[in-house]
Amino acid sequence: MEHTLVLNATYEPINIISWKRALNLLCQGKVEVLAEYDREIRSISFTIKLPSVLRLLKYVKIRKRHQRVKFCRANIYARDHNTCQYCGKKYSTEDLTFDHVEPIVKGGGKTWENIVTCCFECNHRKGGRTPEEAGMKLIRRPREPEWVPTMLHITIGFRTAPQAWRDYFYWNVELESET
Numbered sequence: 001m002e003h004t005l006v007l008n009a010t011y012e013p014i015n016i017i018s019w020k021r022a023l024n025l026l027c028q029g030k031v032e033v034l035a036e037y038d039r040e041i042r043s044i045s046f047t048i049k050l051p052s053v054l055r056l057l058k059y060v061k062i063r064k065r066h067q068r069v070k071f072c073r074a075n076i077y078a079r080d081h082n083t084c085q086y087c088g089k090k091y092s093t094e095d096l097t098f099d100h101v102e103p104i105v106k107g108g109g110k111t112w113e114n115i116v117t118c119c120f121e122c123n124h125r126k127g128g129r130t131p132e133e134a135g136m137k138l139i140r141r142p143r144e145p146e147w148v149p150t151m152l153h154i155t156i157g158f159r160t161a162p163q164a165w166r167d168y169f170y171w172n173v174e175l176e177s178e179t
Helices: 019-027 073-079 120-126 163-168
Strands: 003-007 013-018 031-042 047-056 096-100 115-119 154-157 173-176
Touching: 003 019, 003 163, 013 019, 019 031, 019 047, 031 163, 047 163, 073 096, 073 115, 096 120, 115 120
Parallel strands: 003 047, 154 173
Antiparallel strands: 003 013, 031 047, 096 115
């Protein structure tokens, strides 16, 4: 049976739910229907088309614990746009590493504020020194990202996604290309 894409009041995708849950939200008056499937659900007294896309009428704030960006290599690269934070050149992920701005031996930790994306050449040049000691400058000071890479991580095949959903996909929805 079909699933329904749920959008926040701001039109951001936040969930995929079953058609039963979608009808429940609709009957409670919590959502508006933006798109429907051709399929219908029939009862003795009424017929209703299955909703494909729903939008919440009231904005739902995503709790702070869901908004923390996971500290991992991929998100460090994403924060720094796959760019060496010393020379400013853009690289593929295979040609990047990360660098502790304040080396661990000098008290630096594994935190958002102390790790940057770095090419191998600049990492080797900097070595176990601070950027000042190595005569290097950071393009920008590292900090924890304010963006949320995945408020909800939805992975679906692009060909299998209903056409009505595609207008609402943003950067926080991962589309797999199917060949």
